[in-house]
Amino acid sequence: MIYAEVDGSMILTDDGWREVKLGRVFGSADIAQGKAKERGQGIEKSCYAAHLGGHQVFCQRMAALIEPYRPLDDRLIFLSDGARWIEKWITKTYPNATQILDFYHAVSHLSAFSEDVFADKLQRQLWVEEQKTLLLEAKLETLIAAIRKVRRNRSKTLKQKARTLIGYYLENRTRMAYDHYLEKGYYIGSGAIESAHRTVVHRR
Template sequence: MQNKMIYIGQNDCYGDGHEVLSNLLGVSVNAMQLYRVTDFYGGLLEQEKVLEVDAVEPDILKVDNQECIYAMVDGSMLFTREEAWKEVKLGRIFKQSSCMDISNKRGWIRHSLYEAYLGKADKFTDRMDRYLGCYRSIDKRLIFVGDGARWIWKWVDQHYPFATQILDWYHALEHLHDFAKVCLSNQESYNSWVGQQEQLLKNSQVNQVIENIKNLELTKQNQRKQQSQLITYYTENRSRMDYQQYQNTGAGIIGSGAIEAANREVVQKRMKLSGQRWSKIGAQNMLTLRTTKLSDKWNKVVNLICTEKNKAA
C-alpha cells in the first residue's frame, strides 16, 4: 500500500492523488497522509544519496568500445518558501544505443539516468560525477551538450578534459537570430543573411560566420554592442561548434532537446503546478523521488519500504 501511495504522491499533486487512491483502490487516504508518506520516503532516498549509498548498477554503465555516452545539464527555477525562486540543476545521461528514431524530426530515448539538485553547483556536479566518473576513459565518446553556461564547461574541463563538448545548436542559432533582428531591419536581407550563416554553422565554418558578423557595417550603438557580444560568444565556444562532425558521431545529437524534455518531466509536470510553493527540503525529497522513478530505479523505493517494515518488526 505504501508503494502505491508514494508512486501516486510523486506523480500528481496530493489533492488529486488521494482521490485516485479512493476511486481506483477503494482506500480512504487524505491528502496530508499521502504527503507524509511520500515526503518521508523521499527523504530516506535523499539520505542514501548524501551518504553515497545510492550505487549505480553495473549493467547500466556497460558500453561497447564504439558507443557514445551523452550527458546534458540545465536549470529550472522553482518557487520556494525560504528563498522565493531558486534554481533546480538537472542532469540527464544516456547511451547512444538508447536513442531511437520515431520519424525524421522526432526521436525517443529508451532509458536515461536523471539527477536533480536544489542548491549549489558543486554539490550537483559531485552527484553527476558518481554516474559519469567511470566514463572518463572513453575520452571523446563521452559527449556533453550545453547551452554555454560557464560553470558547466568549467566542470567538464576540470573533470572530463578529453570529453567532447557541444554548444547546443538551438542556442547557437537563437543568439544569431536575436542579433540579426536588431541589426537587419529588412526582412528579405534578414532571411538571406541568417540562412547563409546557419548553413555555414552546420558545415562547421564558425570562423567564417565570425568574420561575416565582423564585416557588417553597423552605425547604432546597440547594434555594435550586439555585434561584439555575438562575436565573443561564438569565439569562446568555437571549439564546441564542429556541428558537421558531431552529426556524424554517435547518435548525431547536436541539440539539448533531451534535457529540456527532462525539465518538463522531472520538474514542471509535478512541481510547478498552480499555487505550489515548496520548502527546500520537501522539494529535494520530491526531486529525488521523481528522478528515481524516471531512471527506472523504483526498486529502491520498494527496498526502503521493506527495510522500514523490518525495523518496525
C-alpha cells in the same frame, strides 16, 4: 557513446528567481535516427539530475548518473550551453570526454540577435538558416564576418549585442566542430535538455 547534457533553468521561488541546474544522461542507442536525431527528439530512455543551489552538489549527482557507464574511455560526450563552471568541471573530472556546445544554444543566440537586426520575418528566417548552415559546416570565421556585416551603421546597442554574440562563439569555438561531430555520428543537441526542463522542472 554516452551523452550528458547540462543546462540551467530559472524558476520563481519564495526567495525570488533562482537557477535550477539540470542534467540528462543517455546512451546513443536511446536516440532516434534521421531527422528526429538532429532535432533532439526521440530520446527513448534517460536519467535526470536536478539541484536548486550550488554546482558542487549537482556535479556529484551527475557523476552518480554517469558512473554505471564506466569504463568510459573516450565514449563520454558532454553537451552544454558553454557556461564556464561546466567546462571546468568536465575538464577536471572527465578529461577524455568530448565537449560540444549544444547546437540549440548556438542557434538560439543567433536567432535572438537576428530579431534585433531584421524587422521582416522572412528575411530574418532566411538569414538565420544561412548562418545555421555555416555553423553546421564549422565555418566560424565566415559566420562572424556575416554578423559584423549586418551590424554596420546600426545603433550602439546592436553593435554591442553583435560583439557579445561573437565573443560567445569565440569562447566556445573548440566545442563547435559540428561538421566533425556529425561525420562521426555524434548527437549535437537541439532539444533534449530543453524538453527535460519542461518535464522535470516546470511541470512540478
